[in-house]
Amino acid sequence: MPTKKKIEISKEDCIENLRNEIICRDSLIRQLYSLLDDEPLFSSIFIYGHISTGKSLIVDKVLNYMRYNYSIINCIEHANSRSLLEKILIDLSKVKLTADNNYKLERRCDDFTEFIYQIQEITKKDERPMIVVLEKCDKLRDMDANLLPALLKLNELTKTNICSILTSDVIWDKFKPKDGLYEPIQLHFPQYNKDEIKEILFHTTKPMDEDDTFYDGYLRTFLAVFFQFCNDLKELRYMARKNFEEYVKPVHEGKIKKTNQRALWNNIIKVFKANLEVLYLRVSTDDFEQQAKFLHEIESTTKLALSFELPYYAKYLLIAAFLASYNPAKEDRRLFLKEKVEKKKRKTTAKKKSVTLTLKEGPKIFPLCRLLAIFCAIINSKIDLNAVLLMQVQSLCQLGLITAVGDSNNIDEPKYKCCVDFDFVMVISKNVGFELKNYLCDFLDG
Amino acid sequence: MSKKKNMAISFDNQDINTIMLTRKYLKKKILYPETKFRHHIQERAHVLDCVKRTVENGESNSLLLLGPRGSGKTTLINSVLTELSSTKNFQDNALIVNLHGLVHTDDRLALKDATRQMQLEHASEGKVFNTFAENLSFLLECLKSGDKKHSKPIIFILDEFDLFCFHHNQTLLYNLFDVAQSAQAPICVIGITSQLDVIQLLEKRVKSRFSHRQIFLYPGDTSESETPISAFEDRLELFKELLTLPEDENVNETEQANKDCNIDPKFRAIWNKQIVNLADNPTVQNVLKMMHKHDRIERKFRNFLAVVISSLGNNHKELEVDDFVKASKMFSPNTKVLMLEGLSVLEMCLIIAMKHETEIYDGEPLNFEKVLSRFLKFASQTSNIESVQRPVIMKAFEHIKNLELIIPTGQHLRIEKEYQTYNFALKSNEVMEAVRNYQGLPTDVAQWADSSVM
Numbered sequence: 097m098p099t100k101k102k103i104e105i106s107k108e109d110c111i112e113n114l115r116n117e118i119i120c121r122d123s124l125i126r127q128l129y130s131l132l133d134d135e136p137l138f139s140s141i142f143i144y145g146h147i148s149t150g151k152s153l154i155v156d157k158v159l160n161y162m163r164y165n166y167s168i169i170n171c172i173e174h175a176n177s178r179s180l181l182e183k184i185l186i187d188l189s190k191v192k193l194t195a196d197n198n199y200k201l202e203r204r205c206d207d208f209t210e211f212i213y214q215i216q217e218i219t220k221k222d223e224r225p226m227i228v229v230l231e232k233c234d235k236l237r238d239m240d241a242n243l244l245p246a247l248l249k250l251n252e253l254t255k256t257n258i259c260s261i262l263t264s265d266v267i268w269d270k271f272k273p274k275d276g277l278y279e280p281i282q283l284h285f286p287q288y289n290k291d292e293i294k295e296i297l298f299h300t301t302k303p304m305d306e307d308d309t310f311y312d313g314y315l316r317t318f319l320a321v322f323f324q325f326c327n328d329l330k331e332l333r334y335m336a337r338k339n340f341e342e343y344v345k346p347v348h349e350g351k352i353k354k355t356n357q358r359a360l361w362n363n364i365i366k367v368f369k370a371n372l373e374v375l376y377l378r379v380s381t382d383d384f385e386q387q388a389k390f391l392h393e394i395e396s397t398t399k400l401a402l403s404f405e406l407p408y409y410a411k412y413l414l415i416a417a418f419l420a421s422y423n424p425a426k427e428d429r430r431l432f433l434k435e436k437v438e439k440k441k442r443k444t445t446a447k448k449k450s451v452t453l454t455l456k457e458g459p460k461i462f463p464l465c466r467l468l469a470i471f472c473a474i475i476n477s478k479i480d481l482n483a484v485l486l487m488q489v490q491s492l493c494q495l496g497l498i499t500a501v502g503d504s505n506n507i508d509e510p511k512y513k514c515c516v517d518f519d520f521v522m523v524i525s526k527n528v529g530f531e532l533k534n535y536l537c538d539f540l541d542g
Numbered sequence: 543m544s545k546k547k548n549m550a551i552s553f554d555n556q557d558i559n560t561i562m563l564t565r566k567y568l569k570k571k572i573l574y575p576e577t578k579f580r581h582h583i584q585e586r587a588h589v590l591d592c593v594k595r596t597v598e599n600g601e602s603n604s605l606l607l608l609g610p611r612g613s614g615k616t617t618l619i620n621s622v623l624t625e626l627s628s629t630k631n632f633q634d635n636a637l638i639v640n641l642h643g644l645v646h647t648d649d650r651l652a653l654k655d656a657t658r659q660m661q662l663e664h665a666s667e668g669k670v671f672n673t674f675a676e677n678l679s680f681l682l683e684c685l686k687s688g689d690k691k692h693s694k695p696i697i698f699i700l701d702e703f704d705l706f707c708f709h710h711n712q713t714l715l716y717n718l719f720d721v722a723q724s725a726q727a728p729i730c731v732i733g734i735t736s737q738l739d740v741i742q743l744l745e746k747r748v749k750s751r752f753s754h755r756q757i758f759l760y761p762g763d764t765s766e767s768e769t770p771i772s773a774f775e776d777r778l779e780l781f782k783e784l785l786t787l788p789e790d791e792n793v794n795e796t797e798q799a800n801k802d803c804n805i806d807p808k809f810r811a812i813w814n815k816q817i818v819n820l821a822d823n824p825t826v827q828n829v830l831k832m833m834h835k836h837d838r839i840e841r842k843f844r845n846f847l848a849v850v851i852s853s854l855g856n857n858h859k860e861l862e863v864d865d866f867v868k869a870s871k872m873f874s875p876n877t878k879v880l881m882l883e884g885l886s887v888l889e890m891c892l893i894i895a896m897k898h899e900t901e902i903y904d905g906e907p908l909n910f911e912k913v914l915s916r917f918l919k920f921a922s923q924t925s926n927i928e929s930v931q932r933p934v935i936m937k938a939f940e941h942i943k944n945l946e947l948i949i950p951t952g953q954h955l956r957i958e959k960e961y962q963t964y965n966f967a968l969k970s971n972e973v974m975e976a977v978r979n980y981q982g983l984p985t986d987v988a989q990w991a992d993s994s995v996m
Contacts, residue, residue, distance in 0.1 A: 246644040266946050324888060327886040328886075377933060
């Protein structure tokens, strides 16, 4: 049988061919190919691995090479099962959506019964094996309950030669409902290791006119800094491109020789450090300088805190809000009463254990009256609570330093939450000469 | 030694066509278990008897086939139907209607498809039915042939039977069982489900019409074979049976079998010998034993063999021990650890911090701030790990969240994301295994993971 022979030869051919585009993945391509090669097909294959490990790329290229009738669906694009199923049918039946058919399928596909019927129709016309690829298949769990289990055993339901490939970065264990599912064949795409990443970066990001060994040296220094914090290929590729411009600048200007690795390293390390801080944040190179300057200003909390130029009472109000948010209400009596209350011994021993670090638990909600009570307790001078003072609470809200929580109709007792962190309030309290740490449970007990 | 060499040569000399034929044949044999049904002989005879009585005597029956997932329920039904369909009486007379709980999600759809499968679309076109029962009885009426007194027997197969129980008022089930019980027309209703207590889901009126004929399938039940053997020996038996090429070329009379089975007898002898050798190999036995301990489901085992078989190819002409070891890795239950190994060092550090945090606070939910402060405490002590800005660590934290290694507790959804609480979904030993396997993890981090903070 000559046809058989042709198929078999093409397996190694496939790897050979794809090597031009995909590197470091030979064994996985071979594995996937042999799973998909030859009838009968498996009913479903589940491919899992971290993002940017080449799942979609390899599936696409291999299927393209094998000339199967296939459809690639990204589940994130489809909100309901109808749009998902219709997309599969459109892809598999090769219908062109034009004005003639009003951009619609001949028969609308609302349910799975219709879907199966139409799949069977397609097989009558096109006898090639069919593959349905569902990327980000974790989203399928949020759709109709019958969708995922049914897609897993399409070949049993349609009685045709069809296989579904699901890809995701969530492991299979998270898919199982209580009564179990049909188990697909699982294929894991491991993360690239450092050398593989280097090789891929070398192939994808090297400028055309650059010297090989020089670029190799650059990548080594680059990965020494970045690899620890990020092994997402996409992000590294972006960063490698971005930083290289800075790296070669002194060479182009003639300040440092290409061979002087040490000097280059000293030159670039500062840029690396700066860029490490904006990893994943995708601040564009142009505004990076500006952004950095701005960030630097904002970064120092001192400047930020003082930039509001809050009035004296407002500062105390903010401190009071912070204390109300991060102290349990039960402790108020102990913290703010001027004369020390003797606590019952029994109570303290029982309590100590249940105290958790409130600073790490996040701000709690407090009512307005508690804020005012604490405010009066911590401010030294005697004041009268008038409307002008209460206005300050509102303006703190508008500045985003505290937020009103809950129903805005509740004018009898509005509730608030403090939005600024410890460092910020520390600056404010230093500014007015207030010993913040003396009034925080975390510091008193811990 | 010389014998082995001899064999290797003969494997090499094989034409690629033979290998491909073998591969295709074996894969088919493994993936379609209908062709040869093993075990559950008694249960199979029971089902066969029921269906036969409907077809031949016009009796009405209803039965439920229960068993855990992958225990061979659908296979059993299919094998019964294949056997029956070879008789002439069955082909002429009986109609099979396949309904599937996942596909036919409500009764309207189920009835529509049943009509199609009975080829009665034309008859029912243009008719208006007031009730569901009316529609169904019309369909059954249509099947009554003119001259004979009795109508055509129909076999309803309801796969994922439990899902039909959730349909509105259980109308379909009620009507089917009603027809079966009152003998309006000869029908046989077979329900297949993996939910063992499905009978509890039935409404009272439906339950009373059901014949209460329940057949249970237990996986790995070998009690009926002539000589009682342990479950694992049975598995080994299956292993040999599935991988050997049949001695007699006419053993399988399924379609294409004749064509596919034209394998050189010499090759077949060598191949079969190799399989016997493999079955005796301690490494292979170990692999099989491990799999058997994890999972007794036969389907998984079949998938495993099919994966092994599909590795055959041009430059890989015989099965080796290594193939089994390699394929068994694909079926290892330790997917979490594999994913952990792919995290970056920073993310790994966060995972370790979470592990410590959960251990110290005994499974209390954690939030970003807690994890961050634990990580920063560690980072300040070692020189190898440099700390980065908060947003970068936040991003790493969110990546872990997206992988669903930590699960939101669902309380206080309106809280800031730093303080959103999560449950840690990994076990301490899983983290430790990942730490051991992780390549290029700084020693400080590994030690940190090891140290108990208590």
